[in-house]
Amino acid sequence: xxxxxxxxxxxxxxxxxxxxxxxxxxxxxxxxxxxxxxxxxxxxxxxxxxxxxxxxxxxxxxxxxxxxxxxxxxxxxxxxxxxxxxxxxxxxxxxxxxxxxxxxxxxxxxxxxx
Amino acid sequence: xxxxxxxxxxxxxxxxxxxxxxxxxxxxxxxxxxxxxxxxxxxxxxxxxxxxxxxxxxxxxxxxxxxxxxxxxxxxxxxxxxxxxxxxxxxxxxxxxxxxxxxxxxxxxxxxxxx
Numbered sequence: 322x323x324x325x326x327x328x329x330x331x332x333x334x335x336x337x338x339x340x341x342x343x344x345x346x347x348x349x350x351x352x353x354x355x356x357x358x359x360x361x362x363x364x365x366x367x368x369x370x371x372x373x374x375x376x377x378x379x380x381x382x383x384x385x386x387x388x389x390x391x392x393x394x395x396x397x398x399x400x401x402x403x404x405x406x407x408x409x410x411x412x413x414x415x416x417x418x419x420x421x422x423x424x425x426x427x428x429x430x431x432x433x434x435x
Numbered sequence: 436x437x438x439x440x441x442x443x444x445x446x447x448x449x450x451x452x453x454x455x456x457x458x459x460x461x462x463x464x465x466x467x468x469x470x471x472x473x474x475x476x477x478x479x480x481x482x483x484x485x486x487x488x489x490x491x492x493x494x495x496x497x498x499x500x501x502x503x504x505x506x507x508x509x510x511x512x513x514x515x516x517x518x519x520x521x522x523x524x525x526x527x528x529x530x531x532x533x534x535x536x537x538x539x540x541x542x543x544x545x546x547x548x549x550x
Contacts, residue, residue, distance in 0.1 A: 353537050355537070355538075359476070363543060363544070364439070364525055364527075364541030364542050364543045364544050365478075365525070365527075365539075365541045366540075366541065367538055367539070367540075370537075370538070408476050410478065414537040421529075421537045422480065422483065422491060423480075423537070423539060425478045425480075427475075427476070427477055428476040428477065428478065430476065
């Protein structure tokens with residue numbers, strides 16, 4: 322079945338370091354791909370998304386490119402800040418009747434030290 | 436303006452009790468969801484409602500019963516609470532508009548602790 326695999330956390334970096342959080346997926350068809358972020362004590366919020374192969378989603382300095390050939394959607398940021406500390410979830414969408422269901426990765430906790 | 440709101444934010448209760456969590460969205464969305472997040476942050480879909488009709492009902496104990504009185508509300512009632520029900524429960528909603536249909540908007544969560 323459809324699934325999402327994320328790198329296990331926590332990922333601990335120093336401020337201004339380069340960030341990569343790996344995400345690979347298994348899916349039939351051509352799903353849309355998402356990154357959601359969950360800041361401490363809050364609900365999830367959409368960070369970025371890509372709806373077709375080679376699309377690049379970007380927001381708040383984060384980027385991810387939909388790579389069909391490697392079935393990946395890795396999240397990157399050139400220079401992280403302490404405020405980026407959060408849990409990051411990769412997800413893909415699958416059709417469900419007249420709507421969609423999101424298949425979620427396990428989440429990767431990111432800790433940025435000053 | 437709160438888009439997706441949940442009450443209560445915290446809920447501490449004894450094993451065996453019955454409790455409800457309420458969710459409201461003012462986004463005009465057609466679809467609403469309940470998720471359970473465990474202590475390791477793993478997120479699991481429980482239910483999904485589309486225009487007050489149940490469309491996803493994952494394998495959860497039948498002690499959990501969702502109720503959608505209208506399109507803007509999806510409440511979760513839990514009977515005979517067990518220790519393993521302790522988790523954070525998130526409500527979410529999504530529109531049916533083309534291009535937005537797969538984006539979900541989450542509430543702040545309800546932290547349930549069963550003693």
